[in-house]
Amino acid sequence: MNLSELKTPAELEDLYHPVMAEIKEVKRLSAMETYYRVEMPDGEELGHKPGQFVELSIFGVGEAPFSISSSPTLKGSFELGVRRAGMLTDVLLRQQPGTKIGIRGPFGNGIDVEKFKGKDVLIVAGGIGLVPMRSMINYVIDNRDQFGKLIICYGSKSDQDLLFTDELAQWENDPAIDYHVTVDQGSDSWQGKTGVITTLIPGLDLDLANTVCCICGPPVMYRFVLLSLKSKGFADENIYMSLERRMKCGVGKCGHCQINHSYVCQDGPVYHYPDIKSMQEAL
């Protein structure tokens, strides 16, 4: 490698320095999850694609990757759905609107929406897998004429853990959306389906030749959803999935997010299933 062909280091961007963005809105989604709406400085757009993530940091506490939950069609700010899982998210939970947090990104490849255009779109989301998938769902809803049918399968531990319940009700009532939800264990008041997410798939009315699917959920979910889709006759090339790993730096350097040869922060988090079928660490 010839270093002299590069820009001089002084001209290079500082990859690790965040911009200070402002929390504009905080809402409790469930016992463990919280919604944040964040505004970039000087009214700038984050400029992301569905399925991408940001590195969020609070000085003195830490930095971690979070999926962007809003569609790029939402202008002026972006949204996150954060599960309480450690020190950073504990501290984040105590923040009020007006607080400034560090943001780097957007990072990752995101969903290639061109591959979904003109097709029926099937979204399979388990638990907080709904957070990143919501960026695609709302993108499809805001660009209805570019896509076929929108089919959503959402599974959650319990009805208490369902996220974005206002929007779920809208999706349920929207005749243009084929919305299905199930919970592993429902409370006494739960009227809907009970069972794991794969129980939703056999009953779906799918135009197999013209449907593209995107999956996101806890690690254990993927292979069972894949089995269900395959037994339904779904072709591998119509399946995309967003994978979770520890994307510490976001810029393909730190090594934490690697799956075999692939840096999830560079080649993912959204993978075309045929590309990772033979990657043994992927699923």
Place this chain on the structure above:
Amino acid sequence: MVQFYLEGDRVSEFVAHLMKQKPVYAPHRKGQKSFSFEKTENAEDVVLDYVRTMHSIKKFFLPPKEDLLHFDLTKNESEPVEIPMSEAIFLGVHSYDLAAVGRLDYNFTVGSPEKNYLTRRQNAIFIGVSFEPDKYHFSGSVGIRPEDNTGCDIFLTKLFDGYVLEILTDKGRELMEGLSLPAHDAGKPATGHFHQHIFVPQAKLSEVMEHSYDNPVWEETAEKCVGCGTCNLVCPTCYCFNVEENVDITATKGSRERHWDGCMLRKFSEVAGGEVFRESLASRQRHRIFRKFKYISDQTGQPWCVGCGRCTTYCTAGISIVSIVNRLIGDYERAAVAPI
């Protein structure tokens, strides 16, 4: 090319001549058998005839600990850290360590070029020295000979009583101005032979690795391995890091600090919620070896192992990277001859 003769007795004079121009980092003796690259304060402390240092010169370009930014908690503000430009001479570098710098150059320029590494790296001057392979070196098997001077501005080849000094670049020529050395008209001695070998080239190794994913050697190695990550820390081409916050005692100021991390450590692949994606030591050993001979190598055509032998030398459990790789080669070849 003009060759000069640097008499053994004049090495200190040569080092002092360099020190007058720029800071000189060179091998120093730390114990009977241990050496370390240090900033030279006394020319006499430099040891050019050494086996290997525990850490390569990687530590100067990717420091074990480094502040990425400084923050002020009272104002919720941060400022970038000034990265010192290293106008320094790295003296006494073995060919495998310079090859490793070339590998890191790739890692830190591909995709998003990294300011921190490249700023430190850009103005480095290298003076290489030939080495006598010990029982752990195997760089010859990955195409790196003891007399390779690739990337050097000046190269020294060990003679019985001194060194043949070759000037390879304009930078090297400038450094030598003002120091008069006699020309060396005779030849250069052949460097010693290696005691350890990997028996197939990288092109074939990639194929071997392709068929070695489920080889029992990973489990067998894991039975000995204690998962300490020493092999990662001493590897001159390992560059993975973690980032943590440091808050000072006043709780008002601090830094975001990165430090070396290693894929052999369990927490390396852990995500929020506790899922660990390479839970077994066997899978971590495989990842380490594939990182050196398959993953990046398939993209670049080069092994990311430079054959320095450090991971084997310093392994607390006596695990040998050469033995692992040769075992994979043997198993692959046997399976090819007599498919089971």
